[in-house]
Amino acid sequence: MTSSSSARPSRRPTRGRGAAQGRPKAGAGRQKSAPVARPQEFTMPEPLTPALPPVDAFGDMDMPEALLKTLAAQGVTEPFPIQAATLPNSLAGRDLLGRGRTGSGKTLAFGLALLARTAGHRAQPKAPLALVLVPTRELAQQVTDALAPYATAVNLRIATVVGGMSINRQSGALRRGAEVLVATPGRLKDLIDRGDAILDDVAITVLDEADQMTDMGFMPQVTALLKQVRADGQTMLFSATLDKNIDKLVKMFLHDPVGHSVDPSAGAVTTMEHHVLYVMDETDKKAVATRIAARDGRVIMFVDTKRAVDRMVKKLLADGVRASGLHGGRSQPQRNRTLDWFKTGEVTALVATNVAARGIHIDDLDLVVNVDPPTDHKDYLHRGGRTARAGESGSVVTLVLPDQKRDMSRLMSDAGISPRTAQIKSSDEELSRLTGAKEPSGIPVVLDVPQPTPPNPRNGSGRSGSASGGRRRSGGGSGGAGGAQGAGTSAGAGEGRPRRARSAG
Secondary structure (H helix, E strand, C coil), X not given: XXXXXXXXXXXXXXXXXXXXXXXXXXXXXXXXXXCCCCCCCCCCCCCCCCCCCCCCCHHHCCCCHHHHHHHHHCCCCCCCHHHHHHHHHXXXXXXXXXXXXXXXXXXXXXXHHHHHHHCCCCCECCECCEEEECCCHHHHHHHHHHHHHHHHHCCCCEEEECCXXXXXXXXXXXXXXXXXXXXXXXXXXXXXXXCCCCCCCCCEEEECCHHHHHHCCCHHHHHHHHCCCCCCCEEEXXXXXXXXXXXXXXXXXXXXXXXXXXXXXXXXXXXXXEEEEECCCHHHHHHHHHHHHCCCCCEEEECCXXXXXXXXXHHHHHHCCCEXXXXXXXXXXXXXXXXXXXXXXXXXXXXXXXXXXXXXXXXXXXXXXXXXXXXXXXXXXXXXXXXCHHHCCEEEEEEECHHHHHHHXXXXXXXXXXXXEEECCCCCHHHHHHHCCCCCCCCCEEECXXXXXXXXXXXXXXXXXXXXXXXXXXXXXXXXXXXXXXXXXXXXXXXXXXXXXXXXX
C-alpha cells in the first residue's frame, strides 16, 4: 500500500447508509422482482440487506453538483430504469449484480456512482482508484467516451488500456496517474507483469459484459485481477446473461449484492422486432443479403468468420454497396476508421464477426441482419443489442437455411423471443417491406486506403503493439490519461474515404 486513505475513496460504508439521499417519489417502484432463470442460468440472489428504493430524478440522489450539471448539459434529463434502481444503492457503496441488454443505460448506471465516489481523491502513479474491466477494445473505448465529460467535470483522469495499441503509451498514462482505469483483462495483466500497474488502491471495481469475458476465456485472468483489488472495496457486475461462470464470480467477489434485471427476458424489448426469414439455399441467401445491404440507411450484417467478412465486403463493393468489414484480424486503427465511416454514413453496410457484437454504439441504427445465424442465444442478444438502443425502435433479421430451422427455434426459445417468420426470396416484395431491400446500383465502389507509413527507426520496443503502425498513431483513445482525450472515431480522420469508381464507359 503506497497511499493513505485520504487519497482514495472511503472504505465500504455501513450497509444501509444512504437512506437520506432523496426520498423516492410515490409510485417510483420500478425495480422488477427477480425473474425466472432461463435455461442454463441461475436465479438472481435476494439481498440480505434490503435494497434502497428507486428514485425518479437524478436530483434525488446524493451526487456532486458538477455531475448533475453535466447530465443536464448532455441532455440526460431523467434516469433510465436501471439507473433509477441501482444508483441509490451503488452511491451507498453496495455491491451490484445487474442483468440487462446493451443499450439499457448501464454505463451511466455504474459510471456515475464510480465517479461520484471517487471524486475528490487523487491517484498515485501506476495506482488507479477505480477499475472497469471490459471484454473488447471497442467496448473500452465506448465506456471511456461515455464517461469522459463526467470525469472531466469532477477533475478525474481516465486511462484506457487495451491490446492492439501501444503498451508504452498506456504505461506512460498510468505513470502520470489516473483515478479511473478502463481495461481489457489481457492488456492489464501485461501492464501489471511489467510493473506498470498496481491494483492495491482500487476501491471500486466494475465488470461490464461479464458473460462475454467468461465466454472469451478471460475467467482466469479476471479472477486473478479481482484478487488484487482491495478486499473491502465495492464490486459491480453487469451481464446480459447469468450463467454458471457468472455465478462463480458472484459467489467469490460480491458481498450481499443488490440485484436488478433491466428486462424480464434477457433481451426482448418492446421497441425491437425479431424476424426469421427462411431462404431456400446459399445462393438465394447471398442474393437476399445483397439486396438488404443496398437499402437506404445503415445496416450491420453478421457472418461467422473473418474470411466470410472479407468475401462479402468484396462482393458488395463490386455490386455498388458502400460496405466495409470489421473483425479481429484488423488492426485497431483500421477498426476505428471503419467505425468512423459507418457512424458518419460514408459506409452504409458494416459486415462483421462477433467482435462488433459488444461495445459498438451507433446512434439511430434500426436494422441488424444475421446473415449467418449465431450459435447460441447469448450471441443473438448481443448482436441484436446494436439496434433498438435507449428506447429507440429497431429490427433484427436472421436468414435461416432449411437445415438450420431446428437449431434456430431452440435458440429463440432460450432467448425468450417469439419471432415473426416468413419464407422469402430475394425478389419478394415482402423483403423490401420488412428491410427496405432494393437492387444495388451495380456501379463498383472503391475504398481509397492509403499505404501505411514506414516505421520510424527509433528502437525495437513496442512489440506488444499492433501492426499497421498502430503504436504511433495519435488519438484512438487508448492509453491516454484524462477522460476528454478518448475519441474512438478520431483514428479515421484524414484517411481514405469511400468513393464510387468512374464508369468504365
